[in-house]
Amino acid sequence: MSGIVSYGSYIPKYRVKPDEIARVWGEDPDNIKNGIFILSKSVPSPDEDTATISVEAARNALKRGGMSGQEIGSIYVGSESHPYAVKPTATIVSAAIGADFKMFAADYEFACKAGTAGMQNVMGMVDAGMIKYGMAIGADTSQGAPGDVLEYSASAGGTAMIIGREKVAAEIKSTLSVTSDTPDFWRREGQPYPTHGERFTGEPAYFRHVTNAAKMMMERMQTKPEDYDYAVFHQPNGKFPTRAAKVLGFQEKQYKEGLLTPVIGNTYSASMMTGLSAILDEAKPGDRILAVSFGSGAGSDAFHIEVTEEIEELHKRNVTTVRKMLEDVKFVDYAIYAKFKKKIVFGEEVE
Amino acid sequence: MSRGVYIIGSGEAKYGELWDRSLREIAVEAGLKAVESAGIRTKDLGAIYMGNSLGGDISMQEHLSALMSDHAGIASEFVPSVRVEASTASGAAAFREAYLGIKSGEYEIAMVGGAEKMTELYGSEIIDITSSIIDREWEAFTGATPAALAAISARKYMADFNVPREILAHISVNDHANASLNENAHFRNKITLEQALNATPIAEPLNLMDCAPLSDGASSLILASENYVKEHGIEGVKIMGSAMSQGEFALHSRKSLYTVEPTRIAAETALKQAGIGIKDISMVEIHDSYSIYGLMALEDLGFAKKGNAREIVENGIGIDSNLPVNPSGGLKAKGFPYGASGVGQIVEAYNQLKNKAGKRQVKNAKYAMTHSQAGSGAASIVHILGVE
Amino acid sequence: MGELSRMWREMPSRYRMEGRKCENCSRVYFPPRDICPVCHRDSIGKMKPVDIAGNGEIISYTVVHETPPAFIRQKPYVLAIIKLDEGPMITGQIVDSEPEEIKMGSRVKSVFRRISEDGKSGVIHYGYKFTLEK
Numbered sequence: 001m002s003g004i005v006s007y008g009s010y011i012p013k014y015r016v017k018p019d020e021i022a023r024v025w026g027e028d029p030d031n032i033k034n035g036i037f038i039l040s041k042s043v044p045s046p047d048e049d050t051a052t053i054s055v056e057a058a059r060n061a062l063k064r065g066g067m068s069g070q071e072i073g074s075i076y077v078g079s080e081s082h083p084y085a086v087k088p089t090a091t092i093v094s095a096a097i098g099a100d101f102k103m104f105a106a107d108y109e110f111a112c113k114a115g116t117a118g119m120q121n122v123m124g125m126v127d128a129g130m131i132k133y134g135m136a137i138g139a140d141t142s143q144g145a146p147g148d149v150l151e152y153s154a155s156a157g158g159t160a161m162i163i164g165r166e167k168v169a170a171e172i173k174s175t176l177s178v179t180s181d182t183p184d185f186w187r188r189e190g191q192p193y194p195t196h197g198e199r200f201t202g203e204p205a206y207f208r209h210v211t212n213a214a215k216m217m218m219e220r221m222q223t224k225p226e227d228y229d230y231a232v233f234h235q236p237n238g239k240f241p242t243r244a245a246k247v248l249g250f251q252e253k254q255y256k257e258g259l260l261t262p263v264i265g266n267t268y269s270a271s272m273m274t275g276l277s278a279i280l281d282e283a284k285p286g287d288r289i290l291a292v293s294f295g296s297g298a299g300s301d302a303f304h305i306e307v308t309e310e311i312e313e314l315h316k317r318n319v320t321t322v323r324k325m326l327e328d329v330k331f332v333d334y335a336i337y338a339k340f341k342k343k344i345v346f347g348e349e350v351e
Numbered sequence: 352m353s354r355g356v357y358i359i360g361s362g363e364a365k366y367g368e369l370w371d372r373s374l375r376e377i378a379v380e381a382g383l384k385a386v387e388s389a390g391i392r393t394k395d396l397g398a399i400y401m402g403n404s405l406g407g408d409i410s411m412q413e414h415l416s417a418l419m420s421d422h423a424g425i426a427s428e429f430v431p432s433v434r435v436e437a438s439t440a441s442g443a444a445a446f447r448e449a450y451l452g453i454k455s456g457e458y459e460i461a462m463v464g465g466a467e468k469m470t471e472l473y474g475s476e477i478i479d480i481t482s483s484i485i486d487r488e489w490e491a492f493t494g495a496t497p498a499a500l501a502a503i504s505a506r507k508y509m510a511d512f513n514v515p516r517e518i519l520a521h522i523s524v525n526d527h528a529n530a531s532l533n534e535n536a537h538f539r540n541k542i543t544l545e546q547a548l549n550a551t552p553i554a555e556p557l558n559l560m561d562c563a564p565l566s567d568g569a570s571s572l573i574l575a576s577e578n579y580v581k582e583h584g585i586e587g588v589k590i591m592g593s594a595m596s597q598g599e600f601a602l603h604s605r606k607s608l609y610t611v612e613p614t615r616i617a618a619e620t621a622l623k624q625a626g627i628g629i630k631d632i633s634m635v636e637i638h639d640s641y642s643i644y645g646l647m648a649l650e651d652l653g654f655a656k657k658g659n660a661r662e663i664v665e666n667g668i669g670i671d672s673n674l675p676v677n678p679s680g681g682l683k684a685k686g687f688p689y690g691a692s693g694v695g696q697i698v699e700a701y702n703q704l705k706n707k708a709g710k711r712q713v714k715n716a717k718y719a720m721t722h723s724q725a726g727s728g729a730a731s732i733v734h735i736l737g738v739e
Numbered sequence: 740m741g742e743l744s745r746m747w748r749e750m751p752s753r754y755r756m757e758g759r760k761c762e763n764c765s766r767v768y769f770p771p772r773d774i775c776p777v778c779h780r781d782s783i784g785k786m787k788p789v790d791i792a793g794n795g796e797i798i799s800y801t802v803v804h805e806t807p808p809a810f811i812r813q814k815p816y817v818l819a820i821i822k823l824d825e826g827p828m829i830t831g832q833i834v835d836s837e838p839e840e841i842k843m844g845s846r847v848k849s850v851f852r853r854i855s856e857d858g859k860s861g862v863i864h865y866g867y868k869f870t871l872e873k
Contacts, residue, residue: 046812047852048852051853051865052851083853083863095754096865328873330835339812475805476808478805478806490830492854493830493832493854493867494807496803498803499803499818502803503820505801506800507843551804554802554818555801557801602820602830603827603828608798608799
């Protein structure tokens with residue numbers, strides 16, 4: 001059975017607090033903190049983008065798995081902030097990890113679930129015998145328009161999952177997706193910032209897809225919430241995944257390990273995958289994980305995962321864990337954040 | 352049979368920010384002044400050697416050999432002309448080529464020009480372009496600039512030899528003091544040690560006063576063979592030694608971050624050619640594009656052991672000292688038009704040895720040494736001039 | 740103006756620090772060299788690709804305030820000469836640290852970052868930079 005052979009994440013070092021953003025836009029920071037439960041969000045350096053974050057995550061995954069880039073038969077990078085509109089991030093990653101010329105690669109876009117769509121794709125290739133190991137990456141340096149509520153959450157990070165049939169540390173026993181045409185959040189070609197349907201993003205979009213995908217998976221696997229040691233959902237803010245978990249019948253101890261948005265913000269395509277990465281850092285053989293992503297537009301990918309004894313080998317490797325990345329941070333003010341995120345624009349000739 | 356080579360004339364366009372003057376104007380001005388000073392006519396020239404470093408990048412003008420020849424009105428004489436490029440040592444390299452051309456017997460008289468127009472561009476673009484003198488692929492690409500590399504050398508030097516910033520600053524203070532007496536200098540203001548120490552940081556530990564400015568400028572010299580000098584009864588200044596040495600391009604490739612081995616080798620060779628010792632040198636023009644390079648040069652040229660240049664500096668390097676350093680004002684204050692500076696240093700040495708340096712005249716100047724460095728120290732050219 | 744092939748051909752070295760090893764004397768070179776400056780002609784045909792781990796030590800550094808265009812958003816930035824564990828010294832930027840945290844002798848490791856771009860519509864150049872090892 002195919003599953004996760006290794007995994008690696010990368011979260012930029014810089015953080016900005018909602019207090020800073022609220023101060024600039026005349027909002028009440030407590031409203032933000034209580035309303036969407038975000039206490040800080042990650043900020044990429046000016047020299048970081050989805051490609052660099054993907055490469056760092058990919059390298060962490062290879063290092064943790066004790067693997068070389070040449071063992072990777074396919075790379076799919078899911079993101080809604082690929083540095084190029086045309087020219088793949090996956091090729092940059094493949095060159096940076098020294099992957100073979102003979103390989104499968106492409107970029108994916110399905111809002112925040114493009115990374116998990118890549119996981120499903122790689123699983124299929126592995127199970128079909130097309131490749132031995134493949135890599136799926138979810139990474140973003142997501143955009144939030146200045147002053148928009150998204151600005152409090154849109155952050156940066158990435159996670160790479162290496163999927164194969166040998167040395168599997170977390171078996172993916174089953175996966176399924178739900179899909180509908182729901183315009184809850186989008187970004188038109190050429191537009192710098194996305195547009196969202198505000199409260200419309202809740203019930204008809206996030207909750208409908210996430211909870212239905214989760215229920216379908218539990219039905220398929222004949223499981224109940226209490227059968228899982230961990231549950232992780234897409235995290236557009238701190239509130240939505242908590243509510244979805246409660247609606248489904250999960251307890252805090254099951255979802256708290258994978259709930260990262262309150263401290264790193266919404267890493268979009270990396271959101272659920274990085275939560276899963278944090279869980280795998282802690283998981284023990286035999287642990288069961290329910291993981292459900294969500295992509296606006298809209299759809300959800302659900303995974304039923306069971307951890308094997310191989311996880312202990314991965315824990316022995318000297319690779320930075322997600323928790324460690326949460327500790328080693330530097331806070332910046334809004335001005336530095338705006339400079340880093342290139343919200344302060346200066347003439348084309350100088351960059 | 353090799354022959355002696357003499358400098359018989361010099362000319363210079365003022366160094367500085369020459370907003371109203373073009374590259375060709377300043378080059379021609381210096382060249383024609385030199386011709387006039389030598390008492391020759393342009394038809395007498397056997398060859399022209401133009402030193403220029405960044406004309407292609409800054410002015411989008413290569414082929415300065417043709418530009419100079421034509422606009423100095425020499426095209427009708429069909430004199431061979433070539434541009435010589437060795438980064439910030441281009442001027443000294445052009446001078447050395449002219450020297451070799453005459454020494455070989457090919458020419459009797461040659462003109463050397465050094466010209467650079469650094470101020471045609473503004474903003475950070477010029478920092479990118481001046482970084483052409485270091486390794487573009489493996490230094491400049493990663494964020495290195497000429498100043499940054501000098502600063503990396505400075506930090507290591509200061510730490511290894513326990514040298515304070517004051518010692519570096521003295522090099523610049525001395526340059527400004529001397530330049531105040533040089534009407535062709537870019538900066539004619541004296542600066543205090545405090546001013547030198549408290550200037551805006553450029554690349555720590557170096558600040559604005561440790562760094563030579565972006566100057567426009569042109570210098571020119573006329574060289575002649577021993578036969579010509581004797582035949583015409585000219586009292587020239589003899590080129591007693593001329594040596595160039597080329598080492599590793601990138602700073603990170605060198606064994607030491609603060610030893611410019613090519614300087615050491617070129618100085619040793621030039622002194623040997625001249626048949627004199629380092630103690631015989633009456634004055635030296637050193638390539639102090641950054642103050643640290645001044646200290647490094649004093650050591651590598653042989654005036655002090657490695658790490659001991661501070662002793663020379665502390666003993667005084669002014670015009671009246673035992674070792675007058677950069678009586679012209681140096682690269683820091685006379686100015687630093689890349690391809691011109693190497694010629695400009697020799698113009699100063701020539702005028703000093705001819706006793707024509709006016710208020711900044713070094714007493715009893717007999718032997719002068721000039722040192723021009725390419726890039727962060729990839730190459731050095733040393734000349735020794737003397738009067739018999 | 741744009742640079743394509745010039746950047747493209749250096750990708751193995753820029754992206755993942757591929758160096759060269761002289762199989763005559765076993766010395767490792769990064770940036771790559773086609774000839775070993777120690778063995779000279781004896782190294783012809785013997786300079787083989789070798790992977791550099793990207794770990795090393797800061798030999799000296801500077802804090803750059805006057806920056807080329809590509810680095811303006813990072814001003815002031817730290818630039819260092821680093822001695823790699825494999826032997827060679829290289830020049831590189833130290834990121835994600837304040838200048839006060841940098842020391843001569845600090846251990847660093849390589850990271851993959853954006854270096855520059857050919858304007859807003861041109862290609863993006865990626866390469867190695869360094870962070871302090873914690």
